Amino acid sequence: MRVDTHQHTRSFVRTFFTSPTAVEGEEDSAKLLRGAVGLRGMQAPDVWVPDNEDATAPSMRDEGVENIIEVVSEHGAEFPGEIHPRVVWHRDDPGTRHQGLQHMLEIANPEHGAIEHIDGFVIPEVGDLDDWKKADEFMTIVENEHGLEEGSLAMSVIIECGESELGMGRLRDEMGKPSNNLQRLFMLVNGEVDYTKDMRAITPTGDLPPWPELRHNTSRAASAAGLIAVDGPYDDIRDVEGYRERMRDNQAKGQLGIWSLTPGQVVEANLSPLPPQTGSWLLEAGGREVELRSDGDTQIYDGDDISLAETDDGYVLTADGKDHELDEEALHNELLDRMAYVPSLSDIVDSMEEFEAAKEAGRGAIAMTRATTVAIDGIKVDISTDRMWDEATYQAAMTPIALFQDVYEHRPDQHEELGERYSEDVVERAMNVG
Numbered sequence: 001m002r003v004d005t006h007q008h009t010r011s012f013v014r015t016f017f018t019s020p021t022a023v024e025g026e027e028d029s030a031k032l033l034r035g036a037v038g039l040r041g042m043q044a045p046d047v048w049v050p051d052n053e054d055a056t057a058p059s060m061r062d063e064g065v066e067n068i069i070e071v072v073s074e075h076g077a078e079f080p081g082e083i084h085p086r087v088v089w090h091r092d093d094p095g096t097r098h099q100g101l102q103h104m105l106e107i108a109n110p111e112h113g114a115i116e117h118i119d120g121f122v123i124p125e126v127g128d129l130d131d132w133k134k135a136d137e138f139m140t141i142v143e144n145e146h147g148l149e150e151g152s153l154a155m156s157v158i159i160e161c162g163e164s165e166l167g168m169g170r171l172r173d174e175m176g177k178p179s180n181n182l183q184r185l186f187m188l189v190n191g192e193v194d195y196t197k198d199m200r201a202i203t204p205t206g207d208l209p210p211w212p213e214l215r216h217n218t219s220r221a222a223s224a225a226g227l228i229a230v231d232g233p234y235d236d237i238r239d240v241e242g243y244r245e246r247m248r249d250n251q252a253k254g255q256l257g258i259w260s261l262t263p264g265q266v267v268e269a270n271l272s273p274l275p276p277q278t279g280s281w282l283l284e285a286g287g288r289e290v291e292l293r294s295d296g297d298t299q300i301y302d303g304d305d306i307s308l309a310e311t312d313d314g315y316v317l318t319a320d321g322k323d324h325e326l327d328e329e330a331l332h333n334e335l336l337d338r339m340a341y342v343p344s345l346s347d348i349v350d351s352m353e354e355f356e357a358a359k360e361a362g363r364g365a366i367a368m369t370r371a372t373t374v375a376i377d378g379i380k381v382d383i384s385t386d387r388m389w390d391e392a393t394y395q396a397a398m399t400p401i402a403l404f405q406d407v408y409e410h411r412p413d414q415h416e417e418l419g420e421r422y423s424e425d426v427v428e429r430a431m432n433v434g
Helices: 031-037 058-078 094-107 129-145 162-168 192-199 212-225 240-251 263-271 328-338 345-360 391-410 412-422 424-432
Strands: 015-020 047-051 120-123 154-159 185-190 228-231 257-260 280-285 288-291 293-295 298-301 306-310 315-319 322-326 339-342 366-376 379-389
Touching (some): 015 031, 015 263, 031 047, 031 058, 047 058, 058 094, 094 120, 094 129, 120 129, 120 185, 129 154, 129 162, 162 192, 162 212, 185 212, 185 257, 212 228, 212 240, 228 240, 240 257, 240 263, 257 263, 280 298, 280 328, 280 366, 306 366, 306 379, 328 339, 328 379, 345 366, 345 379, 379 391, 391 412, 412 424
Parallel strands (some): 015 047, 015 257, 120 154, 154 185, 228 257, 298 366
Antiparallel strands (some): 280 288, 280 339, 293 298, 306 315, 315 322
């Protein structure tokens, strides 16, 4: 099997949602598991992680295993996403690794009825690649002990130290060797809190460093090995815009999934990588990109960072604290340099269908025109730009379409919401391109 061939049904994971397996002091210690397993639609994650490690007190973890078995065996068949419990593990502690093995053996016991609804396990605190192989071997033991097909349980790891970050660089060379079952690997997940501790990093405020290098390295390793990259938790659950900004930054690195701590974050993360419902124009103003207000075919700038006035000889555009005297052509070019278009799902489908038709007609490249009218201080300027589409452009545009198709195929509980968001016609067309 090729290293970059997925053994798993999902090619994309948008949301990685953890729930404590046992809550101390509650009449029903499994209450949070019961709440999570009942999530549906955009509130339900692509991957649900009953968390028997950090989210659950050490004294409650044996009970947490019992709760996983009870809740998943009873309700797992109806849960719309995948289920990957997190068990205890530590690269430097054989006792913790043994406990993780015992918990996996208990959860995977077919007599308990949960394993038929469980897709794999999440292994935290892994070290170098030899440690990953230990976890893989333990999972092979679990499969053989219970008569499961070897490799049927997916393994996801959390990158929480320098050793595991370096280990990702060796992953492609090790997967597929007859001495391991590392092709069971599914997700590489960033764990920035423990990573910060391991790196002995300090910030003046005590906040976590952003670690863009870690997120890039995880995305690169996932791409090289045919896996899925998922970013770590965003702790400020009330900072919705900050969460969105983090996801936009991740998506530009190819890391389309993120840890979600609340159902509200799940909704944001489920929607974030999908193409927008409607297209929008952006204008660079005041050092940032501002979304223009659409009024029919006109895009209106309402801010104070840019102003435009007509003169006898042309125009004066005031931006970045400077006045620019421009004729009509120069004004068009200046605004064009400052503007960008964010295509909707319908826009992407239109362009792909047009290119597919051109390719069938024997043409290898075509020009696609985008035009609008922008209004600044009541003065309207017509803007148009041409973009060449060839096979490489088409393949790049395929990523958001492939994501949409993967979501639609694996999350039928979201069909109604997707149809309302985009229209049934656009959804049907999106499922047929590519």
